Amino acid sequence: MCLAVPMEVKHIEGDVADVEIGGVRKQIRLDLIGDKPQVGEFVIIHAGFAIRILNREEAMETIKIFQDGWNLELI
Amino acid sequence: MNSSEALRDPELCRGVLGRIEEAMHGQSLRFMEVCGTHTVALFRSGVHSLLPKSVVHLTGPGCPVCVTHESEVAAYLELAERSDVIIATFGDLMRVPGPGGASLKKAQAEGARVEVVYSPIDALEVAGKHPGDKVVFLGIGFETTAPTVAATVRVARDRGLANFFVMPFHKLVPPAIDALLSDPAMCIEGFMLPGHVSAIIGLEPYRPLAEKYGIPSVVAGFEPLDLLQAILLMAEMKRQGKPRVVNNYKRVVADEGNPKARAVLYEVYQPGDALWRGIGTIPGSGLVFSEAYKAFDAFEALNVTLKESKPLPGCRCGEVLKGIMPPSECPLFAKACTPATPVGPCMVSTEGSCAAYHKYQLDLSPGH
Amino acid sequence: MGKKLLLDQGSGGLASHRLVADVFFRHLGNTILARMDDAALIRPKGPLAVSTDSFTVDPIFFPGGDIGSLSVHGTVNDVAMLGARPLYLTCGFILEEGFDLDDLERIVASMAMAAKKAGVKVIAGDTKVVPRGAADKIFINTTGIGEVVVSPAPSGHRARPGDVVIVSGSIGDHGLTVLSQRQGLSFEAPVHSDCASLNHLTLKLVKGLPAVHVLRDPTRGGLATTVNEIALQSGVGVTLEETTILVKPVVAAGCEILGLDPLYLANEGKIICILPEKHAAKALTIMRRDPLGREARVIGRVTAENPGKVVMRTGLGGHRLMGMLEGEQLPRIC
Numbered sequence: 001m002c003l004a005v006p007m008e009v010k011h012i013e014g015d016v017a018d019v020e021i022g023g024v025r026k027q028i029r030l031d032l033i034g035d036k037p038q039v040g041e042f043v044i045i046h047a048g049f050a051i052r053i054l055n056r057e058e059a060m061e062t063i064k065i066f067q068d069g070w071n072l073e074l075i
Numbered sequence: 076m077n078s079s080e081a082l083r084d085p086e087l088c089r090g091v092l093g094r095i096e097e098a099m100h101g102q103s104l105r106f107m108e109v110c111g112t113h114t115v116a117l118f119r120s121g122v123h124s125l126l127p128k129s130v131v132h133l134t135g136p137g138c139p140v141c142v143t144h145e146s147e148v149a150a151y152l153e154l155a156e157r158s159d160v161i162i163a164t165f166g167d168l169m170r171v172p173g174p175g176g177a178s179l180k181k182a183q184a185e186g187a188r189v190e191v192v193y194s195p196i197d198a199l200e201v202a203g204k205h206p207g208d209k210v211v212f213l214g215i216g217f218e219t220t221a222p223t224v225a226a227t228v229r230v231a232r233d234r235g236l237a238n239f240f241v242m243p244f245h246k247l248v249p250p251a252i253d254a255l256l257s258d259p260a261m262c263i264e265g266f267m268l269p270g271h272v273s274a275i276i277g278l279e280p281y282r283p284l285a286e287k288y289g290i291p292s293v294v295a296g297f298e299p300l301d302l303l304q305a306i307l308l309m310a311e312m313k314r315q316g317k318p319r320v321v322n323n324y325k326r327v328v329a330d331e332g333n334p335k336a337r338a339v340l341y342e343v344y345q346p347g348d349a350l351w352r353g354i355g356t357i358p359g360s361g362l363v364f365s366e367a368y369k370a371f372d373a374f375e376a377l378n379v380t381l382k383e384s385k386p387l388p389g390c391r392c393g394e395v396l397k398g399i400m401p402p403s404e405c406p407l408f409a410k411a412c413t414p415a416t417p418v419g420p421c422m423v424s425t426e427g428s429c430a431a432y433h434k435y436q437l438d439l440s441p442g443h
Numbered sequence: 444m445g446k447k448l449l450l451d452q453g454s455g456g457l458a459s460h461r462l463v464a465d466v467f468f469r470h471l472g473n474t475i476l477a478r479m480d481d482a483a484l485i486r487p488k489g490p491l492a493v494s495t496d497s498f499t500v501d502p503i504f505f506p507g508g509d510i511g512s513l514s515v516h517g518t519v520n521d522v523a524m525l526g527a528r529p530l531y532l533t534c535g536f537i538l539e540e541g542f543d544l545d546d547l548e549r550i551v552a553s554m555a556m557a558a559k560k561a562g563v564k565v566i567a568g569d570t571k572v573v574p575r576g577a578a579d580k581i582f583i584n585t586t587g588i589g590e591v592v593v594s595p596a597p598s599g600h601r602a603r604p605g606d607v608v609i610v611s612g613s614i615g616d617h618g619l620t621v622l623s624q625r626q627g628l629s630f631e632a633p634v635h636s637d638c639a640s641l642n643h644l645t646l647k648l649v650k651g652l653p654a655v656h657v658l659r660d661p662t663r664g665g666l667a668t669t670v671n672e673i674a675l676q677s678g679v680g681v682t683l684e685e686t687t688i689l690v691k692p693v694v695a696a697g698c699e700i701l702g703l704d705p706l707y708l709a710n711e712g713k714i715i716c717i718l719p720e721k722h723a724a725k726a727l728t729i730m731r732r733d734p735l736g737r738e739a740r741v742i743g744r745v746t747a748e749n750p751g752k753v754v755m756r757t758g759l760g761g762h763r764l765m766g767m768l769e770g771e772q773l774p775r776i777c
Contacts, residue, residue: 002112002219002271003702003776004327022696023633029196031226034335044274044327045700047165047216047776048194049223051333052274056078058325088759111777121761139777166702166773180770193701193774220776299759414769434766 004046006054009037017050019043078326082298088122091303096127098310103129106265106309107398109248111138112297113267114431120299130306133263133398134428139215139246140167141396141419141427144350145384147244148173153379154211154242155179155187160377161205163198164213166191170423174384195227202231202239211373214241214362219271221245221362222336225343228371240373243362246349248272249280250360256288260399265309266292267302270324275340277332278320285318296324343368350381353393353419392419395428402432409433448542453572466548467568470555471534475566483566485531487590492527494518495586502624503550503580507617507635508711510583511550515557516640516711517662518587523642524658524714525596526649527589532558533567535584540575550581561640563587589642593649601656602677604747607723611644611714611730612637612738613689614666618708619697622774634693637712644733648716651729657717664768665707669715670743670753671767681753683743683765702775707768717745 007019007026015030017037029049030036037043042054081087108114114134117123123132152173155162162179169180169191183189188208192198195212202210214224224241231239248269255261266284273281273294284292291312295305301324308321322328342365349361364372374380389407394400402408402421412418414430421429451458468476475483498514508516515532522529534554538547558565595601617636641660649655657677661669666688674681690698690705698705712735716726723741730736753765 002110002217002269003699004219004271004274005696005699021700023693024696024700026700028194029226029230031229032222032333032336032339034333044271046219046271047223048196049226051219051222051271051336052327052329055326055329061325083758085759118763119757121755121757121759121763124761124763125759165776167775167777169773170770191773193776216776434764 002046004044004051006042007045009039009041009043011039012036017043019045079298082296082300084300088299088303091300091307092125095130095303095307095310098307098314099127099129102310102314103131104264104306104310104313105131105133105262106267106306107133107263108267109252110267110269110272111141111427113269113295113302114428116297116299117302118431118434120302122299122302126306130310133401134395134431138421138427139217139220139244140171140423141392141421142246142351142353143168143171143215143244144352145173146350146381147242148177149384150374150379150381151211151213151242152177152179152182154373154377155182155189159208161188161190161201161208161210162213163190163192163201163210165215168213168215170417172417172419172423195224196230199227199231199234199236199239202236206238209238209240209377211240211242211377214243214245216245217248217269217272218275218340219269221344222275222340225340228343228368229339231371232368239371240376241371242373243344243364245344245362246351247346247360247362249276250357251351253283254354254357254360255398256284258399263290263398264313265306266290267305267309268292268294268320270294270296270301270327273322273324273328273332275333275336277328278322278330279332281320285320289318291318292320294320294322294324294328296327341365351396353390353396390419392421395421402429405429446544448538448540448544448547448572450540450572450574453538453570459570463570466544466551467570470548470551471558471565471568473564473566475564476568483531485566485588490591490594492522492525492589492591492596493586494521495584496521497582497584499579499582500621501579502621503546505620505624505636507620508638509550509553510581511552511554512557513636513638513711514583514585515554515561515563516638518585519561519563519640519642520660520711522587522589523640523645524660525589525591525598526593526645526655526658527591527596528646529561529563529587529589529642531566531588532563533586534565535569536571537578537582538570538572539578539580540572542580547581557640561642592646593653597649597655597658599657599659599673599676602673602679602681602717602745603656603719604679604745605720606656606717606745607720607741608670608681608683608743608745609716609718609723609726609730609739610661610666610688610742611716611736612712613691613694614661614710614713615690615694615698615705615708617711618665619694619703619705621709622701622703623697634691634697637710639712639735641712641714641735644730644735645714647729647733648726652718652722652726654722655716655718655726657715659715661710661713661715663709665705665709666715667704667706667753667765668767671765673715673717674753675751677745678750680746680749680751681743682746683753683755685755685757687740687742689738689740702777703772706765707772720744
């Protein structure tokens with residue numbers, strides 16, 4: 001129910017960041033994330049706001065888990 | 076191969092599909108995806124067409140547009156008629172039908188001022204450009220979108236905007252899932268949990284799914300590999316009899332969610348009752364303005380109320396939304412209710428269960 | 444600030460004549476127009492292809508074109524899709540009182556350049572000025588006339604099972620460019636419209652391959668809609684291969700952000716060519732030699748199964764139905 005797109009942080013000024021993906025640039029707001037991202041990090045954008053800094057290690061982890069064999073993570 | 080390629084890699088996906096087929100030996104799995112974007116992803120990627128027959132996927136109430144109640148549509152259409160009001164909205168709402176088939180699109184054709192925006196922040200620009208008019212933003216969406224609207228309201232307050240208002244139609248997912256599970260007609264054996272809602276609320280609210288109801292539940296992403304992995308996890312949990320809530324979207328979802336977004340959300344809003352189309356009132360499943368931000372409440376400031384409305388005749392959206400009935404079994408589906416002439420929002424929203432079914436389902440000839 | 448258009452300039456009197464001479468004739472003028480008769484006299488040698496279209500695009504200026512160039516290319520292309528050689532255009536303007544005259548001149552100059560590139564002459568025209576609010580700045584209607592060069596002409600009815608579907612390049616460029624310029628969609632994308640006259644390319648195709656069954660440009664509604672229309676007209680099914688369809692990365696990214704599907708976005712400089720499989724290699728050679736067809740590729744085939752339906756085989760090897768949209772695509776967050 002929520003289209004959200006990862007975009008790369010190019011520049012930050014206060015609560016506003018310039019982000020880019022595939023050549024598309026956008027200005028988005030950072031009001032909803034606790035830690036400020038670094039330039040070069042990817043943030044997940046929904047409706048013009050960053051909702052999370054993308055965790056790239058986790059991205060590869062998920063794939064590796066399923067390539068090698070896998071275990072269930074419990075809460 | 077980088078991660079985004081890997082998530083769409085046909086070979087990796089086929090591998091997981093093979094393991095789903097193994098896991099499904101001698102059992103079946105009825106799972107519900109709660110999120111409309113998952114519905115679309117399952118169809119668009121072709122995953123739906125590749126799943127074994129023993130895996131049945133039911134579409135649930137995960138579409139904020141789908142569940143916008145007729146009374147809510149009537150309320151914003153009433154405001155749209157006022158000459159000093161500009162409605163700012165996400166595109167999703169434009170064709171949602173209200174009483175008598177009215178919609179924002181039709182209202183616009185008749186002269187109502189409606190601006191489609193990508194972000195609620197863009198609505199503030201509209202308010203800035205039209206100081207003599209009242210700009211009313213239609214606040215739909217679940218816990219992913221609601222914080223963006225809340226943050227926007229805070230910015231509006233900081234900028235001292237006096238002509239910006241919000242109609243809060245947000246809905247909360249966990250109370251809705253709980254309400255659905257209390258219906259004994261439901262037969263759900265697995266939940267594909269919404270990826271981006273979970274990025275905000277974390278895993279904690281889903282505990283009862285596994286602990287109280289014993290239903291394997293997986294927070295899933297939207298790429299083909301994400302979807303298939305989630306289905307495999309549900310199948311395995313069912314086979315082993317070990318229902319858990321699993322986070323399989325860790326690159327976006329932290330187990331604890333996003334505390335900052337929740338803090339912003341509950342500074343501006345507080346939980347309240349909400350009307351869900353096809354279901355009725357679910358207590359505590361909506362958001363209303365907190366005292367400190369009441370000035371931005373369009374209902375109060377512009378003197379409009381939710382009026383009781385009769386459900387659309389023949390519409391079985393409620394049962395489709397609860398996953399009790401597939402779209403194809405609704406007597407109106409593809410006959411009286413089509414994307415051109417939708418009766419209920421399930422057919423209007425691009426990700427509504429019935430619209431997705433209508434668009435993507437293909438009855439191929441025998442042998443496929 | 445530039446001078447603004449007055450109602451007088453559409454009234455037929457002296458002000459109108461000055462406008463026509465100073466702006467329209469100056470850029471679009473030719474021997475036929477210069478006669479200033481009520482109608483143009485032409486002497487066609489054989490069957491004619493005629494098409495008309497009205498252009499209301501907003502914004503009127505966009506990267507890669509404007510409403511003027513679009514109005515020329517759009518109609519030239521419609522005539523070209525019949526395998527005809529476009530020769531003449533008419534153009535009718537409906538202008539809003541208060542419209543900026545510099546903008547008008549810019550648009551007409553752009554039309555003149557587009558007409559020159561396409562090799563067509565504007566032989567008749569009309570201008571009306573309506574009161575402020577009665578039109579949105581400028582509307583243009585163009586009618587194109589061309590001579591038929593091949594018989595039978597390519598037609599949407601002629602697709603047959605066993606044919607292949609070729610598209611001349613990337614999909615969605617124009618649609619995303621226009622949408623990205625509109626207010627409320629606040630991003631800059633280095634994308635531009637593919638707006639261009641395709642008649643030189645289509646002529647090469649039909650002369651080199653008279654066996655071409657269908658030529659169509661996937662404008663409003665995009666590739667998906669156009670292929671559906673052909674499938675319905677011909678009573679055949681079409682299967683497309685998702686991995687072969689070219690979408691520029693910037694267009695794909697813009698679409699993801701706005702929740703749009705590039706397959707349903709307009710293209711103003713692309714051709715769909717459907718012809719028997721045995722001619723595919725030759726068609727690709729002809730197209731790729733032309734600057735407007737460098738990225739031509741086969742994207743699918745025509746089938747006897749599922750008549751009237753278009754099926755997309757996904758990257759995963761699954762499938763889904765690609766239908767027609769109800770109305771225009773709108774950006775969405777859900």
